[in-house]
Amino acid sequence: MRAMVLDEPGKPLREAELPVPEPRAGEVLLKVEACGVCRTDLHLLDGEVDVPHPPRVLGHQIVGEVVAGEPPEGAAAGGLVGVPWLGWTDGSCEYCRSGRENLCPQARFTGRDIDGGYAEYALADTRYCFPLPPGFAALDAAPLLCAGLIGYRALRMTRDAPRLGLYGFGSAAHILTQLAVWQGRRVFAFTRAGDERTQAFARELGATWAGASEERPPEPLDAAIVFAPVGALVPLALQALAPGGIVVCGGIHMSDIPSFPYELLWMERTITSVANLTREDARELLELAPRVPVRTSVTRYRLADANRALEDLRAGAFTGSAVIVP
Secondary structure, X not given: OEEEEEOOOOOOOEEEEOOOOOOOOOEEEEEEXXXXXXXXXXXXXXXXXXXXXXXXXXXXXXXXXXXXEOOOOOOOOOOEEEEOOEEEOOOOOHHHHOOXXXXXXXXXXXOOOEOOOOEOEEEXXXXXXXXXXXXXXXXXXXXXXXXXXXXXXXXXXXXXOOEEEEEOOOHHHHHHHHHHHHOOOEEEEEEOOOOHHHHHHHHHOOOOEEEEOOOOOOOOEEEEEEOOOOOOHHHHHHHHEEEEEEEEEOOOOOOOOOOOOHHHHOOOOEEEEOOOOOHHHHHHHHHHOOOOOOOOOEEEEEHHHHHHHHHHHHHOOXXXXXXXXX
């Protein structure tokens, strides 16, 4: 099978011919129909997030057809299923036993510890595969499996905040805006200065206001989610919060947060982070997405163009999500 392989951080992915893997008990073999491109893939490529045992096939927003092994519950043989970042947990640690499997210290992650979806075929643990919601083609569903799931988990951490700021308007934010507006919230979108195209895109999706990250919104926010991996945005988000507000850091990696005066945190403001996802998050979002309905905006790339997709993501060359189609 064809695959794009990470040999070591700092080098472009290498196109390779690999043997088609064979599923063991409890695994499924998927023919990959689509795989979303995530900023975490850039962190892995750049060495900002460790890849323990390279070479590794990246990609953790996989939609594939089950071609061997036992399909997950609710999926028909030959049906399409989705595979997210969380690929395995031990099921026995204190976190798994308390419903916090996203914090499992032994967890394995798709495209980091387990070969991912930048390939024609991929293996997955059946327990961590999910039937796709009705009405979603493979190309459109792929971004839900990380951008959507991490965004959804971050949104839950904002409780019922009616005025929501989103810093970094990429794949996750464009999904989350639709969900938040459907819930009756008002969304304030923050982008790079001068990025009028993305600001217009945010307003098209229902955002009340869109502007540069350095700007103050027209009214205080009850919560903010920082998707961009830029630590300097955290104090800016704190400045924009009303008393009692919360800043949620929604990425796996972020540059250092600069020091800031205690005054910004005072009045019971809070900073927290999101780590990974749980299978319950996946079940909830995939049940909710067709009700909204969420519509992903997708730029399609060939498997051989995975490096270009990653560099386009880095440069902000598209709005919405990038998806590789083998």
